[in-house]
Amino acid sequence: MNLSLRLNIAGLEFGTPLLAAPMAGYSDLAFRNSLRPLGGVGLAYTEMLSPASLLQGKGKRSRILLATCAEDQPLGYQIYGAHTSTLCDAAKLLEQTGVKLIDINMGCPQRKIAGNGAGAGLLRDPEEAVRIAASVVQSVKVPVTVKLRLGWDHERLVAHEMVPGLEAAGVAAITIHGRTRSQGYTGKADLDEIRRVVQAARNIPIIGNGDVTSPEAARRMFETTGCAAIMIGRGILSNPWLIRDIWRDLQGLPPAPPPDRAEQLAYMRAHFERMLQLYGPAVGTILYRKWIPQYGRKLLKGRRHMVELLQITEADDMRKAMDALGQEQE
Ligand SMILES: Cc1cc2nc3c(=O)[nH]c(=O)nc-3n(C[C@H](O)[C@H](O)[C@H](O)COP(=O)(O)O)c2cc1C
Known part of the structure; x- marks a missing residue:
């Protein structure tokens, strides 16, 4: 496999x-700071x-969502919206706070987002989506990336058609999740369609996304799509060691023993x-419960x-419960 082990945006x-x-609901500072020391993360959002x-x-x-620290780098901030002016103003504000990379969400399938023209809703009017991206790029000096799905549905696979326009608009990289909005999270990420998106780009990196849950799946993504x-999304929720494992595999290192x-x-x-620490004890304990099915x-x-x-x-009851898990046999 002939791939670069680095990424330049x-x-x-x-x-x-x-x-x-x-x-x-997951990619907060607490998670990123837990994930990064395990190894392999080139960039987090x-x-x-x-x-x-x-x-x-x-x-x-918003203070919590924006929270970061020296160890939490490199970090990209993702914004969503349907309107040029609000997205540009938000991008400028983020830039003023020292943010190094901004991503525009053009893939969220949720009704309350996509139904209002934001997220994947932007894929219903690809030309307007490209214009919005161009305005955001113009409004800041930091690189702007875009995250797309393939299209609204299979009748309108627009992502590959949008790439030249996004590239000409100055977008610095594109992530493509290989599903349509209609699919939600059903079916499989379509690697052939991701390849079409890769082939439509001239000079900017295309980041493949969808269903990478093992080093083998990562190799397949690189090899099939270029x-x-x-x-990587869901795979790291239940297995935060996944990125480390993929990274070792890409470097030709033997697998690390599983934790x-x-x-x-x-x-x-x-x-x-x-x-x-991030949310305070009461809210932190309640929010942590969503991780239990992932880890448990x-x-x-x-x-x-x-x-x-x-x-x-x-919080103390959660600590005791975790200590008790440590006393149990495998
Ligand atoms: C719980 C959850 C929340 C997500 N939130 C976002 C989000 O805020 N922005 C975004 O661009 N994608 C979001 N996604 C989509 C993921 O970034 C990713 O594109 C998708 O899960 C496919 O990758 P995977 O198969 O590796 O999970 C979310 C996915 C999940 C499961």
Whole structure:
């Protein structure tokens, strides 16, 4: 396989061609700081940020979503919206706070987003989407990337047609999730369609995305599509060691031993403490519960056990429950 082990986006160099996907409700500072030390992450993104809430000021929620630190680099900030002026204003505001890379979401399938013309809703009017991207590029000096789905539905596969326009508009890289809006998360990511998008680009990197849950799937994505880099989403929610494993494989290194129970629990516990720091103990504990089904499948003994943990509301009770998991045998 002839691939570059680095990624360059408009002069920014990333140490690996592996990106941690923006995932609403998951890709916060607590997760990114847990994931990065495991290795292999070339670039991570925030979840999609609403320009309206960024522009409206200093609410606690937007402070949390914007939170970062020295170890949390490189980091791209993703914004979504349907209107040029709000997206441009949000991009300018982010740039003023020192953000190095901005991504525009053109793939979110959720009705409340796409139905209002944002996210994948932009794919219904590709020319307008390209104009919006051009305006955002013009409004800031930092590189602007775009994340697309293939199209609204299979009758309108527009992503490959948009690439020349986006490239001419100055977009610095494009991520393509190989599904349409109508598919949601059903079916499989279409690697042939991703290849069409790759082939439509002249000089900018195309980042392939969808269903990469193993080093083999990553190789298939690189080999079939010719993409410059891969973005990984759901696979890292339940297996944060996945990017490390793919990175080792790309370098021709032997697989690392899979994390044992103690390592998994230590990871879970550290992630929990980071969430408490970010959100405070009450909210942090409640929000952490969504990670339990992700991490718990391998660690918990059956459904009852899972339900018990999902009812915990106090930080100390969660700590005790995790300590108790450490006493159990594999
Ligand atoms: C819970 C969840 C939240 C997501 N939130 C975002 C988001 O904020 N912005 C975005 O561009 N994509 C979002 N996505 C899509 C992912 O970034 C990615 O494109 C998709 O999951 C396909 O990649 P995967 O098969 O590796 O998961 C989200 C996906 C999931 C599962």
